[in-house]
Amino acid sequence: MDKKNINHIIQLSKELRWQIGDDFHDHLTEGIYADAAQIVNDSVRLKNGKTTNRLDQKIDAIVTSKIWGFPIMFILLGLTLWLTIIGANYPSALLGHLLLDTVHPILKQGSEVIGLPFWLDGFLIDGVYLAVAWVVAVMLPPMAIFFPLFTLLEDFGYLPRVAFNLDHLFKKAGAHGKQALTMSMGFGCNAAGVVATRIIDSPRERLIAIITNNFSLCNGRWPTQILIATIFIGAVVPPLFSSLTALLAVIGIAVLGMFFMFASSWLLSKTVLKGEVSTFNLELPPYRPPRFWKTIYTSLIDRTLIVLWRAVVFAAPAGAVIWLISNIEINNLSIAFHLIQFFDDFGFLIGLNGVILLAYIVAIPANEIVIPTVLMLTVLVTGIDAGVGQGVLFELDSASATGAILREGGWTLLTAVNLMLFSLLHNPCSTTIYTIYKETNSVKWTTIATLYPILLGLAVTFLVAQFWRIF
Amino acid sequence: MEYNPLWALSIFLILIGVLWWFFQPNKGWFWQLKKQSRINEKIIIEDILKQLYHFETSSQKVDMKTLIQVLNYSNHKLLEALNVMGIKHLISNDLNAIKLTESGREYALRIVRVHRLYEKYLAEKTGFHKTEWHEMADSMEHHLSHEEADLLADQLGHPQFDPHGDPIPTRSGQIAEILGTELHLLPIGTVGHITHIEDEPEVIYKQILAENIHIGSLIRVIESNPTRVVFESEGEIFKLAPVVAANLTITLLSAEGDTQQDIARLSSLQKSEKGKIIGFSKEIRGENRRRLLDLGFVKGAMVDLDLVNPLGDPNAYAIKGTSIALRKEQADKILIEKIES
């Protein structure tokens, strides 16, 4: 709706602009800065003639030095991860005990007392409640430790120095140094890592960081890796070395993830993303002592709870679906059973099986429930008695008991290796997919970010399976 | 069929091979077919018009033979197109020389305008590498209408020159002037700015890019003979073959202008030195240029090297009270004057 006729003004502006020439913006900015310099000259006096802080310079000289720069970085990242994994064990076990072993039976009893029908009780308590409880128990403690630690480093001003130190490596892959940080954040949670890419203000490098964030093994996947490595890989070597070997296998997978991250970044920047604008600037802000409690509080609110809430929202329907497919029967067999049979051949081709594929499909919302789902489905298929009802997620206290069930389900070393690979290389969880959509506002990039890792995963597991069988 | 891992593997590899054959960048069948299907009479006519225009501005005569040499079409298709052009009064054909008519020139100018505007667009608003601009603009020039070209011009702030330094005609046909001489013709000791870098043929253009020579740079000729041209620019020495040098156009500085012997690139600044920014290469474009200006990298600003990177790149520079890291290729394109501290 054009109310004003201002064509003559527009026309004039076009002519004037052409006459001024191509340097208009340069001259204007220079003009503004010239005014600024004059004003500052009038009113600011430096007593020591320097605006930079001496202490800042001293810290910088250490954290970006050739000798100390990298060790400090690795120690801090290692320490953060270690504190997260070790520190989260206890509260996780406690929460698990509370939500799964205490509250769940109480709920079951309660529903019995008020006489809920079998299907409603199963659907709500065994389906929805269990899945949500699982996600909360596994996800909350590590995030509540990891994010505040990370935020403390961030508030202090150290993280931009990490980006500074590592930029050269990332540049070679066509990415931005700040991707080192969004990647590290991804070790906590990919959805949070994707949100964190906001600090990258160059469109191309930001998309790269978003699409490749999934290659950082997140919180929901570490336990899977550790469990499977302990059961299968650790068993290959003499018992004395088994836990060390399992640990090395898990670290190997994480490093492989970094390799895929770099390789994919390079590939993306040379192909689909080459037309996106690419800029670089990295401001190194002054150090500021972080305010401990405030940081803890805000990082809990800003990052942990928001991400957790999204995960819960997505996990609830997944729990319902899992319960439904294992309890609704067609021709006397549950839907889950039919689906597993349907996927079994393809699963075999890529060195996995139908159970794993189905578990990954229904567990798209949250990687945390993959292992419980796999166990539940294996029991369903093999008919072992594990002491729980049909379609009820569960986990066993000992790794060897879990291993026994899985071996009963036909698992071999190849299945284990490929599961570890597949757990690294598959589509992001739905919380992350949703977050990617929110951040990029683009169906195209969301689709690429979703399909690219899963295609890669299928190709890698397929190749590994064929070579494994040939040799 | 019985499952056999060898078979499975072979099928997979064959599948990948076929896909690669079809879709490999540029050479893949898919792209070749797509390119072929796009060529039609309009495109041939427009390509001929553009060639005629370029020959005309460099005052060369054109006949059928030269056209066949420069344009990559079959004789048959060219003749057909020329025939149609004659009927439409785009060319006049007298005595072996093909010439543009008034309306033909207008048409050609529009194509040139679209081509250069689009190159400017690619340079300012996208991240495509400069070696790709020419080819992309070559295909776009046939698809944009007058109105779309005007919109593009609005968006770009009605630029006078394209990223190679060629003038962009306005819609009414106005062209900004460039005065300059090709580098290999200049006498020793001449000082001037590079105002144009020819992007055709591609082989030579890529060679110029590989030398890290930027449009807008100030140069001084040191040596010039039939075997090589040597010049100094921004504190570094460049040696070029005369054929390559001929693709650089230099605008001379007026005699009294200071020759600024002590210009250096920001990337050469050492920890103990101080610099004063005296300008930006034209090679920093679009969003990059605006960001750097916003961050305070403006003419006259004092700058020193704040932090040296443990891996050598990027380094952080202190400017207007803040430490800002720049990659080497950025610092290469910011010019400073070193100042005793």
Add this chain to the structure above:
Amino acid sequence: MKTGMTTTCETCPHYTSEGLKKMGVDADQADFVIALAGNPNTGKSTVFNALTGLRQHTGNWPGKTVAKAEGAFSYRGQKYKLVDLPGTYSLLSTSEDEEIARDFILFGQPTITIIVVDANRLERNLNLVLQILEITQNAILCLNLMDEAERNEIEIDVRTLSKDLGIPVIPTSARYKRGIPELLQAISEMANGQTQVQPHKIKRVPPNIEKAVNRLSKEIKKEFPGVPNSRWLAFRLLEGDPQIIQALKTGVFS
């Protein structure tokens, strides 16, 4: 630098955070709308939190707040809505952040725009300040991080700065809640029309641009007699800013 930053006054009842009631996100039916603009990493969010009692995360990272956040407070019986704009270095480029900030200052028509700057890096911050002063008449400069400036032994003559810029300048250290009462006072006075302002206009533009801007600005004034920022609109028209052209056509400014 001692102006109102320290000493005994903080304890006496007249030190007037007393009239302040932090209202969190409850931003309905405000009497005045206040925009909070500034460079990244100047403690803008800390100022926001100090005024509203909210706890937005304020990371030590350039460019943390991406979307704009809203909050409210009431002071001496009047209710203010506070909008925290994304931190930007400039309003002349085309990034999303800058567009959000620019659009709000221009079309959101806030009663006052508070510009938060880092006292240690005044010169680079003034780039944004001078641009905002071309757009709006009612602005207050919040000279933040004064504690760091003191430590770095930087002295700022607030009166001269205020005179040069033509707007009130309030030194603060939002982290330690210093200077917030003075800031509230200045907001209240300006909102109630008790402050005289004469914002600085950009002077050092090359003559050919200045001439073009004057010509264009005159034409704009002819068509839109009421606009206070015709010069800035002229700058934008020369850049071919499609949003400004659209806004002029639909008569937002008349």
